[in-house]
Amino acid sequence: MLVIGLDGYPCSLLSDQIARAALPRLSNLLRESLPVRMESVYPTVSGVAWATYMTGRNPGNHRIFGFIDRKYKPFQLVIPDSRHIGCRTLWTLLGESGHPIIVVNVPLTYPPRQVNGILVGGFLCPDIARVAYPPAITESLKRSGYIIDAETGYGVSGQWNSFLDHLETTLERRIAAFIGLIDHHEWSFAQLHIMETDRLFHYLWKAVERDFDPGITGRVDQFFKLLDGLLDTLISRLDSGDELILLSDHGFCRATHAVQLNRLLQETGFLDARDSQPVGHDEPPGGYAYSLMPGRIFMNLKNREPWGRTEPDRRDEILNRITSLLSSIKIPGTDRCAFKRICRSAELYRGNYLSEAADLIVVPERGVELRASYAAGAVFETSKLQGIHTFDDAFVWIKNRRVIHDRPNIIDLYPSILEIFAMSDPEAEGSSLFH
Numbered sequence: 180m181l182v183i184g185l186d187g188y189p190c191s192l193l194s195d196q197i198a199r200a201a202l203p204r205l206s207n208l209l210r211e212s213l214p215v216r217m218e219s220v221y222p223t224v225s226g227v228a229w230a231t232y233m234t235g236r237n238p239g240n241h242r243i244f245g246f247i248d249r250k251y252k253p254f255q256l257v258i259p260d261s262r263h264i265g266c267r268t269l270w271t272l273l274g275e276s277g278h279p280i281i282v283v284n285v286p287l288t289y290p291p292r293q294v295n296g297i298l299v300g301g302f303l304c305p306d307i308a309r310v311a312y313p314p315a316i317t318e319s320l321k322r323s324g325y326i327i328d329a330e331t332g333y334g335v336s337g338q339w340n341s342f343l344d345h346l347e348t349t350l351e352r353r354i355a356a357f358i359g360l361i362d363h364h365e366w367s368f369a370q371l372h373i374m375e376t377d378r379l380f381h382y383l384w385k386a387v388e389r390d391f392d393p394g395i396t397g398r399v400d401q402f403f404k405l406l407d408g409l410l411d412t413l414i415s416r417l418d419s420g421d422e423l424i425l426l427s428d429h430g431f432c433r434a435t436h437a438v439q440l441n442r443l444l445q446e447t448g449f450l451d452a453r454d455s456q457p458v459g460h461d462e463p464p465g466g467y468a469y470s471l472m473p474g475r476i477f478m479n480l481k482n483r484e485p486w487g488r489t490e491p492d493r494r495d496e497i498l499n500r501i502t503s504l505l506s507s508i509k510i511p512g513t514d515r516c517a518f519k520r521i522c523r524s525a526e527l528y529r530g531n532y533l534s535e536a537a538d539l540i541v542v543p544e545r546g547v548e549l550r551a552s553y554a555a556g557a558v559f560e561t562s563k564l565q566g567i568h569t570f571d572d573a574f575v576w577i578k579n580r581r582v583i584h585d586r587p588n589i590i591d592l593y594p595s596i597l598e599i600f601a602m603s604d605p606e607a608e609g610s611s612l613f614h
């Protein structure tokens with residue numbers, strides 16, 4: 180089985196590209212049975228989504244709640260990686276059942292754990308020497324000029340041609356390295372993750388929507404043509420009976436506003452206004468509550484946080500006040516609330532690690548980016564990104580199989596893949612896409 184993950188690729192975009200043959204080679208394949216729209220996770224970020232995919236469990240059981248998290252004894256901001264995953268993964272289960280695996284670049288796989296096969300970690304890895312299991316694989320990756328993750332600096336500074344050149348080089352080398360691995364090593368499950376799509380959509384979504392400089396829009400079309408050709412080269416190596424799954428972990432839309440939640444909590448007295456530490460500082464924030472990106476609000480509770488001063492029996496009252504405050508925040512110039520849902524952790528998650536989740540999870544309205552700077556000048560800002568993630572527009576496509584689940588979610592891939600391998604996991608939380 181080959182699984183190709185296209186980070187952030189919206190079902191709506193893919194369907195539109197198939198309809199107008201903008202991906203000529205993939206369109207031929209995908210027309211057989213069109214991609215199916217799929218839901219993602221809250222918060223809608225790649226690490227949480229792929230942890231859900233690879234464990235078949237919700238964040239309350241796999242323990243990845245965002246791309247930044249906090250330890251609180253003592254307070255420290257941490258970037259969760261593969262060591263934080265609190266349960267076993269698809270690769271472990273397949274490998275232990277005698278199916279060798281090759282997995283390349285999936286988020287939350289760094290540092291690479293020992294597997295039955297090969298694992299090349301994802302974008303958190305700072306040094307190619309440490310990216311792969313077994314370590315001997317590193318030499319061939321180095322020789323081929325493998326790039327762990329594209330630099331986004333060109334995107335931040337608007338050097339669009341350099342950005343696209345670099346994305347294309349990263350993509351070409353990633354797919355070439357993956358083909359080298361599957362050609363020369365034994366496997367019965369292989370997964371390639373393409374991160375370059377997410378990077379493109381964040382910085383050049385307007386060009387994807389064909390509402391940008393025509394020259395750059397043409398270059399973005401070229402990027403898609405390159406992706407189409409490279410994926411075709413990869414897929415053509417499969418035998419006709421091989422299983423093939425394509426999927427994304429979330430969708431994308433135009434970014435319209437950024438909301439600085441810590442600024443809002445400061446202005447309304449919930450977060451100590453004297454706190455102006457940049458994110459990354461190891462000092463706990465004062466006051467009742469603070470936010471970590473994206474959209475998670477933690478309270479400072481006595482007996483839970485060592486520095487907390489709020490009595491635990493006031494938790495409900497304060498969370499209710501924050502919820503009603505957030506419900507009153509309108510997108511400037513509209514009467515629409517900036518947030519779609521404001522949830523207690525137990526409404527979204529269940530499991531062994533539920534107590535580590537944020538007290539509130541704020542789901543933004545479409546186009547709204549949730550930020551958490553302690554030094555923001557205003558609650559509402561213009562987003563620096565062109566595109567941001569959406570929850571309900573991921574996709575899944577499975578060769579020669581019909582997805583008949585009425586509301587597919589990324590958590591359903593795990594039991595579906597196991598079913599294809601005639602395996603099961605009684606603790607899987609999703610349900611098969613084929614029933």
Ligand SMILES: [Zn+2]
Binds near residue numbers: 187225377568
């Ligand atoms: Zn992203």
